[in-house]
Amino acid sequence: MFRASEKNSAPECDCDYILTGEGLEPHYQNCSTVWRKHYGSSSPKNPDGTFRLRNEHLSKLNQDVLYHLGLDNENYDLPKMFGDVKFVCMGGTKYRMKEFAKYIAKSLAIPCEDFVNMTKHSHRYAMYKVGPVLSVNHGIGIPSMTILLQEVIKLLSYAKAKDPIIFRIGTSGGLNISPGSVVISSWGLNGTLEKSYDIPVLGKIRKIPSHFDKRLSEELLSIASEEKDFSTYIGGTMAADDFYRGQARLDGPFCDYTEEDKMAFIKTLVELGVKNIEMEATAFAAMTREAGLRSADVCVTLVNRLEEDQVTPSKSKLLEWQERPMLVIAKYISLYVKKYNKPAKND
Numbered sequence: 001m002f003r004a005s006e007k008n009s010a011p012e013c014d015c016d017y018i019l020t021g022e023g024l025e026p027h028y029q030n031c032s033t034v035w036r037k038h039y040g041s042s043s044p045k046n047p048d049g050t051f052r053l054r055n056e057h058l059s060k061l062n063q064d065v066l067y068h069l070g071l072d073n074e075n076y077d078l079p080k081m082f083g084d085v086k087f088v089c090m091g092g093t094k095y096r097m098k099e100f101a102k103y104i105a106k107s108l109a110i111p112c113e114d115f116v117n118m119t120k121h122s123h124r125y126a127m128y129k130v131g132p133v134l135s136v137n138h139g140i141g142i143p144s145m146t147i148l149l150q151e152v153i154k155l156l157s158y159a160k161a162k163d164p165i166i167f168r169i170g171t172s173g174g175l176n177i178s179p180g181s182v183v184i185s186s187w188g189l190n191g192t193l194e195k196s197y198d199i200p201v202l203g204k205i206r207k208i209p210s211h212f213d214k215r216l217s218e219e220l221l222s223i224a225s226e227e228k229d230f231s232t233y234i235g236g237t238m239a240a241d242d243f244y245r246g247q248a249r250l251d252g253p254f255c256d257y258t259e260e261d262k263m264a265f266i267k268t269l270v271e272l273g274v275k276n277i278e279m280e281a282t283a284f285a286a287m288t289r290e291a292g293l294r295s296a297d298v299c300v301t302l303v304n305r306l307e308e309d310q311v312t313p314s315k316s317k318l319l320e321w322q323e324r325p326m327l328v329i330a331k332y333i334s335l336y337v338k339k340y341n342k343p344a345k346n347d
């Protein structure tokens, strides 16, 4: 009944990566990717690792207001405030990302008592900075996440941050794996089973491929595999535009299909290699790739969707599970800081 798109095969990439590679070869310099079709052959990366925004209209602005972050590039010294950012960690809730800020401060042994929300003028999101790490929430779903992500991309470019890596630390519904397992996404699948982020632009649907950085995902998997308390998988992630019908649930306020239809769909996803369902993966993969930035989506699963729709574990169990992606990402960041011997501090 359902067919995946054959058209979007994973773009190959031969960049060097931090743990397996020799050095920090700028990502995308050697990659054949779709944005080249739109933007020509030049890379958005500068030789020093900073990156250009691929929008010439921005140069005509006197100042660029990052409205949802409550910041701008005229009244704030963004290079001083954010120039040392190497990692951006994003996740749905303000609570989770404040907890991650505390967690990473501990992991990197950065003395930090006050966790100040740097977007407090906008009241929209919450963003914390701990040494080279930004921890910021993105809300639920693609529109909320992409607004935040695009302003963060602009912020990082104006700040002259070098080779930043962006992680999503999320939750999801698992397919055929025990709740509490962690999934690292190799690609995002949209609601019509294509590996692309589809967005209407000027009245036409634009399809942007949604593959994640292969080697970064594999490095994370090797780190996660050392954890004995939970299993970690690498696989496809479906990004739905809804929590209920969009994820083939039977427990929404509306349901116009049968349980058999639901199970047939879920089984098709399993056959396609989908390991989990959440609500951001396609756009997250597509936009970070378009910007020329490495990224990974690491989500814990809260429910096995072959068995149930409702998320029933206790609050304390859910909070405990949400620490699992944090642990994997924090280990990666700590390894990076150690490997490159960058003294981590909070300014």
Ligand SMILES: O=P(O)(O)O[C@H]1O[C@H](CO)[C@@H](O)[C@H]1O
Residues within 6 Å of the ligand: 091, 092, 093, 139, 140, 141, 169, 170, 171, 172, 243, 278, 279, 280
């Ligand atoms: O755990 P977070 O990051 O909020 O993500 C997942 O949870 C939300 C739905 O409950 C969606 O945004 C989905 O992607």
Ligand SMILES: O=c1cc[nH]c(=O)[nH]1
Residues within 6 Å of the ligand: 171, 172, 173, 174, 243, 247, 277, 278, 279, 302, 303, 311
């Ligand atoms: O089933 C789930 C659980 C968390 N988040 C989702 O989007 N789906």
